[in-house]
Amino acid sequence: MLASRLPGILPPMTEQEAIETATIHSISSAGFQVENWMQRPFRAPHHTASAVALVGGGSQPKPGEISLAHQGVLFLDELPEFDRKVLEVLREPIESGKITISRAANQAEFPSRFQLVAAMNPCPCGYLGQARCYCTEEQVRRYRGKISGPLLDRIDMLMEVPAVDKKLLRPKPDDVPPESSEVVRQRVIQARQIQLERASKANASLQHKELEVFCTLSDQDFQLVENAISRFGLSARAYHRILKVARTIADLAGSSTIQTVHLTEAIGYRRLDTAN
């Protein structure tokens, strides 16, 4: 449910983005629906979907789900249930924002710059830590092992979602009401505006050289990241991604520099050992 609400807090599409998305949809089997104009797509393919349905292909190459999600959200529920080979194919578009499909006779390239959201259970039964979970350590290890290190490395934020707070189901009159999506969206739009004015692009698209200019850290904070890298065994890619996330957290907070608190939060999203 949270994932499907994400498009509601994303900034509005530019006309250029809308044209790109509409063009891809227009060559898909389902075609482009005019009521979706200027709407960021939300695609949630089932884990039984074929590789061609997900990444695209066919004798006359057609875009797959990852391209139909271009400029929007791609939600993969029950991530470990997807074919591992298909998941590995995601690595290229996550980095480059496009996918190349090679067939014997044809080669096609489709844009696929999507916001990836994935969900999985903490163990095969989903009740890890509770009395009703009978999963063995080995079963849990094998289940989590279905997601490769290199794929996890490309996921910026990992978090454990606790069971639903009963208070949310039956709010009391004196409870502070939660923020509406529209309020959050205004903050997102503002943060994106800051990014466009600073570097003419979103933080996610910053190149290595630009990170050195726009994501500078104090000596003390650099030490903090260095420690996290060695403690969690992170890659250089993960380091760059932490900087981008920290920069975005700072932008959302309206801070011109990355502060320790922003960096710590970004590093916190890299922790995997939260669930037992």
Ligand SMILES: [Zn+2]
């Ligand atoms: Zn279990």
